[in-house]
Amino acid sequence: MSEAPFPNVAVIGLGLIGGSIGLAVQEYMPGARVTGWDADADVRCVAGERGLAHAVPEELADAVADADLIVLCVPVRAMESAAAALAGKIKPTCVISDVGSCKQSVAEAIARALPGQPVVPAHPVAGTEHSGPEAGFATLFQNRWCILTPGKDSDPQAVERVSAFWANIGATVDTMAPDHHDLVLAVTSHVPHLIAYTIVGTASDLEEVTRGEVIKYSAGGFRDFTRIASSDPTMWRDVFLSNKQAVLEILQRLSEDLSAMQRAIRRDDGDALFDHFTKTRAIRRSIIEEGQDDARPDFGRSDHSSVGDGAANEGGSGL
Amino acid sequence: MSEAPFPNVAVIGLGLIGGSIGLAVQEYMPGARVTGWDADADVRCVAGERGLAHAVPEELADAVADADLIVLCVPVRAMESAAAALAGKIKPTCVISDVGSCKQSVAEAIARALPGQPVVPAHPVAGTEHSGPEAGFATLFQNRWCILTPGKDSDPQAVERVSAFWANIGATVDTMAPDHHDLVLAVTSHVPHLIAYTIVGTASDLEEVTRGEVIKYSAGGFRDFTRIASSDPTMWRDVFLSNKQAVLEILQRLSEDLSAMQRAIRRDDGDALFDHFTKTRAIRRSIIEEGQDDARPDFGRSDHSSVGDGAANEGGSGL
Structure with missing residues (x-):
């Protein structure tokens, strides 16, 4: 040392x-x-x-x-x-x-x-x-x-x-540079958290689907969002207000992309959906290769002493 | 047996x-x-x-x-x-x-x-x-x-x-009932997958932030989305086209809620953000209590033989 x-x-x-x-x-x-x-x-x-x-x-x-x-x-x-x-x-x-x-x-x-x-x-x-x-x-x-x-x-x-x-x-x-940091983090952290907070809220406010049902069937994908939507509220309020410009900029782009997906679904444009979904798969693979996540069933925990360090998001999703 | x-x-x-x-x-x-x-x-x-x-x-x-x-x-x-x-x-x-x-x-x-x-x-x-x-x-x-x-x-x-x-x-x-199933799953699975696919696409299309940077700093929250955005493209294309009405309905509500968050950030309405973030935390807790996810560092793997079964989304996020 x-x-x-x-x-x-x-x-x-x-x-x-x-x-x-x-x-x-x-x-x-x-x-x-x-x-x-x-x-x-x-x-x-x-x-x-x-x-x-x-x-x-x-x-x-x-x-x-x-x-x-x-x-x-x-x-x-x-x-x-x-x-x-x-x-x-x-x-x-x-x-x-x-x-x-x-x-x-x-x-x-x-x-x-x-x-x-x-x-x-x-x-x-x-x-x-x-x-x-x-x-x-x-x-x-x-x-x-x-x-x-x-x-x-x-x-x-x-x-x-x-x-x-x-x-x-x-x-x-x-x-x-500080401003570049703020933009990178808006993409990789701040907007993902905001989306997670939003979707968890949307789901819990529905009249037709009870909160109990949402919780019961969360293993279908919803669960992945709830983890980051349970982070510290004070910290995150401050983040969004302090990195306002970058967060709003990325949110705007995301809204446009979401509209394009919505449009593809409404028009039965299966090819557009398929192409998009294929592209995002490659990004996941890169994250695992970069060592920022782990695809193994035990999340690689057997290899190192680090517990709860974030090397761990695999497991069920799918259907 | x-x-x-x-x-x-x-x-x-x-x-x-x-x-x-x-x-x-x-x-x-x-x-x-x-x-x-x-x-x-x-x-x-x-x-x-x-x-x-x-x-x-x-x-x-x-x-x-x-x-x-x-x-x-x-x-x-x-x-x-x-x-x-x-x-x-x-x-x-x-x-x-x-x-x-x-x-x-x-x-x-x-x-x-x-x-x-x-x-x-x-x-x-x-x-x-x-x-x-x-x-x-x-x-x-x-x-x-x-x-x-x-x-x-x-x-x-x-x-x-x-x-x-x-x-x-x-x-x-x-x-x-089949129609109720389709609505419940639109909320708990289909729309979360669509959002994950969208945000991963948005991030990889930015000019100001390289794809390498997105991958490198994905542990800040983005990573959680990439897991479900790497699911089978054919399967998911079919899901969105087959459950069109319910997916579009939930997407519409989500867009409205996202606009409300965007508005709160733009107007510096910290209280609205804080209240929303506090509510979503409680939902996370219920999912863990219901046994559909696990908060322990080893994801409860020591308790049962099920590997990669989805009882596993804890670990890093946060900042």
Whole structure:
């Protein structure tokens, strides 16, 4: 194990992601000390009991005073006030990072709250549909991507250290411009979540089909959507409002494509449907080849220690 | 093990579902003999090698002559010709069933092709995204629903025997009117598949985001859609064309709900988003309680022998 890129790490917000970072630092970065803090006293209490960090002090100042890296793990729209609360309590050299799913708005918010402080925004593309201080686990980031979106004036050395930090806890690091990140994530994450939330709502509002029937027969495909539609509501509300332009842009394209499918069905255009369905099959194959999902019946769990890390969406669907 | 409800079973179409039925009969119905047939000689060859049935003769007539139950396992729009091909080759008492995902159109097609023959349409709500004679396995129907949609003039004894057949190979049987079945499945299966196919297509057509990026970052949620968007294209083309009215009706409602979400995002209406997202979470919980999915890290696989049976969609999503 190489030397820890930051001797003292502080994690603000001890939900699924923050808690997992705390556990991962303790597991994979023996040289580092990690402190944790959460605005919610109950969360601090559970975090202390589960040992999500070496220490979970009552006062924010005590959690961050010695920190060389602070990772903000709060909903996207809470980033600015979380950063502002650090003012006057931290070392001037302390690097501020975060785990927000939208990068442009978050980078601006942190810069506003802590002018002059070194900032390296990050987004680990990992998670589960569970949330809260009970949900984290040390292997969450194994074999997952973490995207850094440094600004033009980011200190290259700080970027390198944050990159090493994520690599140490198992992630593969990539770098991207913030606006491009927001568009890529709108496609691969934000709009899929919105669609899942919508279809689950549509199904539960029908008069002709009871909610019990929807639940009973969900194995036909619906079930796949409900998993991501059970993710944390506060986090997702913030994501959609913060990445508004990109989300609306992708949604608009999706609506047009959906209309084309609707039209093909109405006109009995079987060839158009068949061609489309054949194309999407190839994309699935690429995702499995890329190692971002697994087609085996045991989801490849026998190969590695990572549990609940997202390498797992196979199983029934079909009819 | 009780006595087999049908001593001789013939399965027509040896893909995922037909092959699984053949294997399940051999595994769980020791008193019964099962023959298999497929219009494709290559499929018959693989089926013979894998032992999907006790016998896979070259001629259809040889596969069905002694049958007391014939299960048609072909795409929905191929049901009529598959049934017509049986005329003159089967016993007058032989019960005809099928596994189509649309019941109204299929029941009509079979009745047209084989007037006077006893028919009990069925739909096992089970499957995987894999297809073909290599895809089937004996435990596919364990803990899954099978919906029977008998007509008004169906022989009650035949219905009871078909019900016992499915129960013997692991399914829980339910009965429903064909038109209600088609609406329920439009919601729980057909429209979710159409949405998944659409969104995967939209993502792969973007100019600003490469297909490689979509694949790389798919763990953010997109991945969940690609699984069902890789199901058999012929089967799904037929489903959408055969259950047109119900699919278009549900699609229309979904479009309206999607517009409402779009509007909430555009107007920064965080409360509307939060309320909606909170509601859908409860539905997810019900699906897990109902046993149609599993929230545990190992997907409950340690509890039962069923592999790839659909009890498995947990894992990463989240951010």
